[in-house]
Amino acid sequence: MPRFALKIEYDGAPFSGWQRQNDVPTVQGEIENALRRLDPALTFIQGAGRTDAGVHATGQVAHVDLVRDWPAAELMGAINYHVRPNPIAILDVANVSGEFHARFNAIERSYVYRLLNRRPPLTFDRGKFWKVHHPLDVAEMQRAANFLIGRHDFTTFRSVMCQAKSPVKTLDEITITELPYPHGTEYRFFVRAPSFLHNQVRSIVGTLERVGFHQWPAERVRDALAAADRTACGPVAPPEGLYLDTVRYPADPFSQK
């Protein structure tokens, strides 16, 4: 059976996360429903990573096996047609070998977290940011973030529900930038690692926000990491600011068409 890789963008707001569930709309479930219109024998698609309820993606990757050997551009158009009116877009489709596995072959993920300081309520971008009402100190947040770079026991920064066998992970990058936004300021966090623990990015961003608002000294983040204790974590940032940005593979399936 021909295998295809899909690059997927979605607004997570109306979905109970990526993973298929009974009786509630999920991103995986809606894409599978669309694919079943093309291939009634379809069983499931495999995503690179599960995103929680309300979390967005601009570059999720999944693979799927289909009976028919579709031209990639035609398959992309057909899924986009049948997935309507969900806020899900297939950005790219590639015919890949049967060896390609969206989850197990991925060597790196990156997430973007968007935080906004703005006094008036949001109109156009509601549900796309974590909104606060105070400016944040980017330099102090970056200094605190740098304590987290490298290989560490991230027990402090993972959900108690996390099913990963080990809490030890390597974090390669946290870059925080300040961007203009009408009547406000966006603080954008770019976080990159081979893989993540459950709620790791939201736990880190929620903790760094405390530093940016000068409620926590930067060194408290270093101490919280060293404690390897979930109760040492700051508040967990809400899901609506989080975007699964990129999934990287040894060879980019979408550049080899």
Add this chain to the structure above:
Amino acid sequence: MPRFALKIEYDGAPFSGWQRQNDVPTVQGEIENALRRLDPALTFIQGAGRTDAGVHATGQVAHVDLVRDWPAAELMGAINYHVRPNPIAILDVANVSGEFHARFNAIERSYVYRLLNRRPPLTFDRGKFWKVHHPLDVAEMQRAANFLIGRHDFTTFRSVMCQAKSPVKTLDEITITELPYPHGTEYRFFVRAPSFLHNQVRSIVGTLERVGFHQWPAERVRDALAAADRTACGPVAPPEGLYLDTVRYPADPFSQK
């Protein structure tokens, strides 16, 4: 009675335009409902310009007379609180003299029109662009737009419903820029004039799009203007790409607090 100027942003999608109507939600109606929670005697607010159903604003201006003399920041917070959950935000409030009139004192308006060429469907920005599926020639559109600058009879580019006494208007600026958008290209039109006819911006943009897609030579826009005949106009661009951007006054009421 103290008079206040309001600067207003809204996502036009859920509204039947700016102007109050019975039984359908409008921007003016929702802001008046919110203000009536603060001042039950309130009669109406006066906007600088009416926007059609589906049209957005990032800088609409209105004035209102209230019984109580509110601190501006407190009034802004109170309206934003009571106008929820509508996608309407009061961006600024200023105490102005009883001479200030949002509509009659305005000396210039500017609109932004956002057009997007992108193959995948929109997810985050649905209803915020006119979406097309072909690239546009910006240089040719700009050349055609330049025929429209100055004082002309704009009969070709106004709705047959337009109630303005004269079709003669002065257009000061049309600037077209190309901007990056994920998996696409945005074409942004900035249009500035002392005042506009009904559907003038959408008629101009819809006509220029024909030029950008090489369906019309640029000179046909010059000839269409000279014809002063509504049937010479190109298609009218849809409302969801249009934003009322700025309303200018001899003295900016919001810089004088």
